[in-house]
Amino acid sequence: MDWITTAVNGALLGGLYGLFGLGLALVFGVMRVVNLAHGEFIVLGAYLGVFLVAAMPQVPPWLMIVPVALAGYAIGWGLQAGVVNHAVRTRDPLTPLMLTFGLSVVLRNGMVQLFGADSRAIDGGALTSTGFDLLGMRIGVYPLLVLLLAAALFAGLQWLLRRSEFGRVVRATADAPEVARLMGVAPERVFNRVMGLALAFAMLAGFLLAQRTLFTPFSGVERMLVAFEVVIIGGLGSFWGALAGGVVLGMAQLLGQKFDSNAGPLYAHLVFVATLMFLPKGLAGERR
Amino acid sequence: MPPLLELDAVDVFHGDLQAVFGVSLRVEAGQALALIGANGAGKTTLLRAIAGLTPARRGTLRFDGYPLAGLRAERIAALGVAMVPEGRLLFPSLSVEENLQMGQLTRRAGAWTLARVYELFPVLREMRQRPATRLSGGQQQMVAIGRALMCNPRLLLCDELSLGLAPLVVEEIYKAFARIRAEGLAIVLVEQDVARACAVSDTMLCLLKGRVTLAGPSHHVPRERIAAAYFGE
Numbered sequence: 001m002d003w004i005t006t007a008v009n010g011a012l013l014g015g016l017y018g019l020f021g022l023g024l025a026l027v028f029g030v031m032r033v034v035n036l037a038h039g040e041f042i043v044l045g046a047y048l049g050v051f052l053v054a055a056m057p058q059v060p061p062w063l064m065i066v067p068v069a070l071a072g073y074a075i076g077w078g079l080q081a082g083v084v085n086h087a088v089r090t091r092d093p094l095t096p097l098m099l100t101f102g103l104s105v106v107l108r109n110g111m112v113q114l115f116g117a118d119s120r121a122i123d124g125g126a127l128t129s130t131g132f133d134l135l136g137m138r139i140g141v142y143p144l145l146v147l148l149l150a151a152a153l154f155a156g157l158q159w160l161l162r163r164s165e166f167g168r169v170v171r172a173t174a175d176a177p178e179v180a181r182l183m184g185v186a187p188e189r190v191f192n193r194v195m196g197l198a199l200a201f202a203m204l205a206g207f208l209l210a211q212r213t214l215f216t217p218f219s220g221v222e223r224m225l226v227a228f229e230v231v232i233i234g235g236l237g238s239f240w241g242a243l244a245g246g247v248v249l250g251m252a253q254l255l256g257q258k259f260d261s262n263a264g265p266l267y268a269h270l271v272f273v274a275t276l277m278f279l280p281k282g283l284a285g286e287r288r
Numbered sequence: 289m290p291p292l293l294e295l296d297a298v299d300v301f302h303g304d305l306q307a308v309f310g311v312s313l314r315v316e317a318g319q320a321l322a323l324i325g326a327n328g329a330g331k332t333t334l335l336r337a338i339a340g341l342t343p344a345r346r347g348t349l350r351f352d353g354y355p356l357a358g359l360r361a362e363r364i365a366a367l368g369v370a371m372v373p374e375g376r377l378l379f380p381s382l383s384v385e386e387n388l389q390m391g392q393l394t395r396r397a398g399a400w401t402l403a404r405v406y407e408l409f410p411v412l413r414e415m416r417q418r419p420a421t422r423l424s425g426g427q428q429q430m431v432a433i434g435r436a437l438m439c440n441p442r443l444l445l446c447d448e449l450s451l452g453l454a455p456l457v458v459e460e461i462y463k464a465f466a467r468i469r470a471e472g473l474a475i476v477l478v479e480q481d482v483a484r485a486c487a488v489s490d491t492m493l494c495l496l497k498g499r500v501t502l503a504g505p506s507h508h509v510p511r512e513r514i515a516a517a518y519f520g521e
Contacts, residue, residue: 165393168382168389169390171379172379172381174381175380175381176377176379181340182341182361182365182370182371183362183365183393183439184362184365184366184393184395
């Protein structure tokens, strides 16, 4: 029974991991840019959360998802409009890669300078410590809500991309930016909004994770590794695959931790390697 | 009243390589101009310059008296210049209907709506939910034309409508072309079939290695003169 409980909790953690991958997959899918600073933005979301929760102690911490996500959108929009668009315009895939790599170094050290190198966590209040019993398992209310939120965000993004005019423009721009311009679309503006969405997801996920795991300014690398693995396990370009990839990774990590308390993440990485070997197109890739 | 499109001594470059040399032309509202010339004569490059995709390096381009210099392609599209690009270039991730709807983004009002495009090409209505690039070549060309019409342009640039299509399909496309012209928009047409190009246009212009070798009304041009302008003898 213990093991099943652990597996369920891993699946709940997976919703968060899926959100990590979502922004990365979105940016790569639309503008073919691998954002190497993705992990640092996840951590930035956590620090912003620390600040907001401390500044407004009377507001329940979970409500801070709104300002954190909005800040993520604004930062992503500004980042894309300010620098990344110039890098994309060179048409050399290496330029945005170098840019975001440099940005990750600057962000990491900037956060050390501002916040110090100590480990921190966000106290999520009563919500994070309550749970309920289901079929003999102890389920945390907070992880369950996080998974539901992640699923809702995935569904919302899916709807946005498949059904709305904005989604149509995003898909067309991803296909052929130059032809989209003939239709009156400015690809740079589309990219601004896509990066905004991606970083909103990233910072939101970072804030949510900070309520259950410690973090430091150097946690970004680990977070980005998770994001990459989620995208690859799920299958490049598949959003629901990313959520499934997150769930697989979360379960592998928690089960691994139970089995060998020193090396939970190792088992998640092993699952990733196994996926590469046996399902190189990812969970969603094989079906197509 | 100024002509709808006026080019004066336009030079266009691909990187360091000059493709169009000092081309001047004018298209009046509602008129059709045929651009003819051998492969590599600079026809497509000239269309791309008008659409703003490959901006001209020298010379002036005016649309309805308004200078196009320095305008991005998306701004020029909003002014009412639409293009049916060579090779159709549909959006593979979008269905037929979604491809057509992309034309509405310029928010220009006019006669062309989804219903009118389906009326012009009834076969597209049946295929509306299919991925656009799964269609036959001729149907894809219809989508590309429909997508451009949905912009409700005042000037339509058509690059090689018949490229790679069976003769019967080409017939069908040009039948639609006559109905499109009846709406009164101006057209610049690039076409390999010289006789057809002259038959469907009011004026013609022949390019040879990026330079104008012949220009004038399309009808009653002696074949020898076209041949000389086309091959440069």
